[in-house]
Amino acid sequence: xxxxxxxxxxxxxxxxxxxxxxxxxxxxxxxxxxxxxxxxxxxxxxxxxxxxxxxxxxxxxxxxxxxxxxxxxxxxxxxxxxxxxxxxxxxxxxxxxxxxxxxxxxxxxxxxxxxxxxxxxxxxxxxxxxxxxxxxxxxxxxxxxxxxxxxxxxxxxxxxxxxxxxxxxxxxxxxxxxxxxxxxxxxxxxxxxxxxxxxxxxxxxxxxxxxxxxxxxxxxxxxxxxxxxxxxxxxxxxxxxxxxxxxxxxxxxxxxxxxxxxxxxxxxxxxxxxxxxxxxxxxxxxxxxxxxxxxxxxxxxxxxxxxxxxxxxxxxxxxxxxxxxxxxxxxxxxxxxxxxxxxxxxxxxxxxxxxxxxxxxxxxxxxxxxxxxxxxxxxxxxxxxxxxxxxxxxxxxxxxxxxxxxxxxxxxxxxxxxxxxxxxxxxxxxxxxxxxx
Ligand SMILES: *Cc1c(COP(=O)(O)O)cnc(C)c1O
Numbered sequence: 299x300x301x302x303x304x305x306x307x308x309x310x311x312x313x314x315x316x317x318x319x320x321x322x323x324x325x326x327x328x329x330x331x332x333x334x335x336x337x338x339x340x341x342x343x344x345x346x347x348x349x350x351x352x353x354x355x356x357x358x359x360x361x362x363x364x365x366x367x368x369x370x371x372x373x374x375x376x377x378x379x380x381x382x383x384x385x386x387x388x389x390x391x392x393x394x395x396x397x398x399x400x401x402x403x404x405x406x407x408x409x410x411x412x413x414x415x416x417x418x419x420x421x422x423x424x425x426x427x428x429x430x431x432x433x434x435x436x437x438x439x440x441x442x443x444x445x446x447x448x449x450x451x452x453x454x455x456x457x458x459x460x461x462x463x464x465x466x467x468x469x470x471x472x473x474x475x476x477x478x479x480x481x482x483x484x485x486x487x488x489x490x491x492x493x494x495x496x497x498x499x500x501x502x503x504x505x506x507x508x509x510x511x512x513x514x515x516x517x518x519x520x521x522x523x524x525x526x527x528x529x530x531x532x533x534x535x536x537x538x539x540x541x542x543x544x545x546x547x548x549x550x551x552x553x554x555x556x557x558x559x560x561x562x563x564x565x566x567x568x569x570x571x572x573x574x575x576x577x578x579x580x581x582x583x584x585x586x587x588x589x590x591x592x593x594x595x596x597x598x599x600x601x602x603x604x605x606x607x608x609x610x611x612x613x614x615x616x617x618x619x620x621x622x623x624x625x626x627x628x629x630x631x632x633x634x635x636x637x638x639x640x641x642x643x644x645x646x647x648x649x650x651x652x653x654x655x656x657x658x659x660x661x662x663x664x665x666x667x668x669x670x671x672x673x674x675x676x677x678x679x680x681x682x683x684x685x686x687x688x689x690x691x692x693x694x695x696x697x698x699x700x701x702x703x704x705x706x707x708x709x710x711x712x713x714x715x716x717x718x719x720x721x722x723x724x725x726x727x728x729x730x731x732x733x734x735x
Contacts, residue, residue, distance in 0.1 A: 299542045300583040301331040302680065304634035309627040309678055313707040316588060316627050320676050323700055324715065326589045326607035328687045332705040334584035335365060339372050342539075342576055345551035348559050349572040352418075354398050356537050356577025357383045359684040360585065364703050364712040366390030369580070375418065377537065377575040381408035384415055394418070398534060398573060400447065400498070402427070402469055406434060413440045419573075420444045421496045421534065423471055428484055428492070435489035445494035445534055446480055447471030448519065450512035454500035454538065470498070474519050478526070485528050493529055495520060498536030502578060504548055506557050509535065513561045520565070533565060534573035541582030543621050543681045545637040548579070578684035585683020587612050587699070588627065589662075591675045592654070601649045603671050608653015609660040610693045612679060612686050616659045624651055624663050627676040633669050638680055641667060651677070655694050687713075695721055 301312045309316045311331050320327065343353060354377040355369045361383065366376065367390040375396025376387040387397050399412050400421035409431050412420065422428045422444045435442055449471045472480060477495070485492050499512050513535055520530050535558070540548030562572050589607040596602075614620035623638035635641055646667035653660040662679055671677075690698040697716035702709050 299545065299638075300334040300681075301337075302334075302586055302678070304629070304631075307629045307631040307634055309625075311586070311704045314704050314709050316678065317676055319702065319709055320588050320590070320627070323702060323709075323711065325676070326587060326605075326611055326699040327715075328585055328587055328682065328699050328701045330360075330362070330365065330581075330585045330683055330701065330703045330712075332368060332584075332703055334683075335368065335580060336372060338580045338584065339369060339374065342551050342574075342579065343373070345555035346559060346572075346574065349562055349566050351572040351574050352396050354396060354534075354573055354575045355580060356575050357386055358688060359577030360581035360686070361386055361688050362701055362703070362712050363390050364710070365581070366392065375573075377577070378417075381405070381411045384408070384411055384417065388415060398445070398496075398575065400496070404431070406430070409434050410438070413438055413442055416442075418443065419494060419496075419532070419534070420490070422446050422492075425472075425480065425484070428480075428487075428490065432484075432487050432490040441489050441491065443494065444490050444492045445496040445532060446477055446492060447496045447498070448477050448516060449473050450497055450499065450515040452499060452508045452511045452515070454503045454508045455505055471496075474515060477519055478522060481523050481528050482526065494532035494534065495523075495530060496534040496536065496573075498575065499538060501538030502540040502548070503538040504540045506549055506554050509554065510557050510561065513558060517561065517565065530570065532571040532573060533562065534575065535562070537575035537577050537579070539576050539579035541578045541681055541684065542638070543582070544623065544639040551579075580684075582681045582684035585681075585686060587679040587682040587686060589677050589679065591671050591673055591677065593673060594671060601647060603649045603651045603668070603677075605651060605653060605662070605677060607679075607699065608655045608662065609657065610653070610655055610696055611690045611699050612662065612682055613689045613691075614682075614685055615662050616657075617689075622662060622682060623680040624666060624668065624677055625680070626669055626671065627678050629669055645669060654696070692716075692721060697721060 352375050354375040356377045370392045376392045378384050378399050379401040394415045395418050397417040398419045402423040589605040591603050593604045609616040625635050648665050651663040700715035701713035703712045
């Protein structure tokens with residue numbers, strides 16, 4: 299699952315002792331394992347190898363430049379959703395022809411940038427958006443390729459409604475019937491060449507069947523479009539592959555591939571290109587959030603462990619009611635966790651692990667059985683690599699965490715901790731800027 303493991307009761311990332319590291323870099327800090335990132339990428343690439351897919355890593359899941367650079371080095375393209383992410387891809391040295399750009403609200407400035415950077419595909423979410431991009435391309439004398447985002451209308455059975463995206467009544471993409479009219483009306487544009495289809499059904503998707511159903515629907519559509527004279531050069535099946543927030547929660551890559559690869563193989567053999575857009579399946583298990591216990595507080599029948607991080611640095615528990623395994627970084631060897639999940643062993647007590655933010659919803663775990671905790675203990679919040687630091691905010695005027703990337707016995711700071719000065723920097727007091735009229 300990853301390269302975070304206990305040795306004699308001490309948590310290591312690869313070969314680095316995290317208690318010692320925390321003493322040096324402080325907390326809260328996101329820690330990433332390079333070996334885990336590479337393993338996941340390589341195993342995914344191997345499973346889907348018969349399709350020779352372009353693997354566009356979803357930048358939004360974990361966007362640190364050092365991580366983008368190492369995945370680029372492995373051959374990854376990038377799946378981006380904003381101008382800022384295009385700049386990140388470029389700064390990380392990505393092959394811009396392997397960048398695909400989704401998102402329902404692309405601004406003119408972002409479109410301009412994407413055209414200048416000659417990205418691979420615009421993933422188109424609506425007619426109005428297509429027409430706007432085509433107009434801008436025409437004015438610039440540029441050409442670009444477009445993939446139409448389709449809602450195959452399958453239920454991805456994601457853990458949470460806020461992560462379902464491929465239903466008919468979703469703000470993303472267009473439904474299958476509308477797609478044919480879309481191609482009929484816009485398939486001939488010379489500046490924005492509509493020549494591919496895209497889907498992203500949700501995330502995380504812990505079953506293979508939703509991909510199978512959706513891919514079959516996409517392939518039926520592709521046949522219809524080809525029958526109507528359209529050339530379809532690529533199919534992008536999106537991301538959303540699961541991660542192990544708990545042990546063995548997600549299918550193996552081989553299980554996804556065993557069912558998906560045969561469906562798309564004929565398209566590939568006919569000269570088509572397949573794209574996939576994995577994010578969390580690569581980054582989630584590759585990261586943890588290290589935090590220290592500030593105070594223990596008894597309240598009514600409850601025990602609270604108040605820590606130095608919370609919803610402002612890891613929003614998933616609050617936003618999605620997501621489960622993150624939490625365990626002290628140093629325990630009696632007998633207390634080393636045998637797996638990740640709701641554990642039961644002698645000597646555990648139930649605690650709410652909560653943050654410092656002035657919100658009742660600010661928690662990392664509720665009623666979680668943990669070894670006895672005291673002030674100063676270091677805790678690891680596991681599987682926090684995806685949608686962790688990227689969603690961190692400065693709510694309550696708190697600086698965002700540092701990020702460290704570990705490779706073997708080497709630890710490298712890849713994002714320094716934000717400072718208090720930086721929090722105030724964008725504000726103009728005592729020199730407000732008159733905007734005029
Ligand atoms: C978020 C997103 C992804 C990645 O989702 P994961 O669950 O991180 O794999 C891929 N494609 C699109 C269009 C997305 O919006």
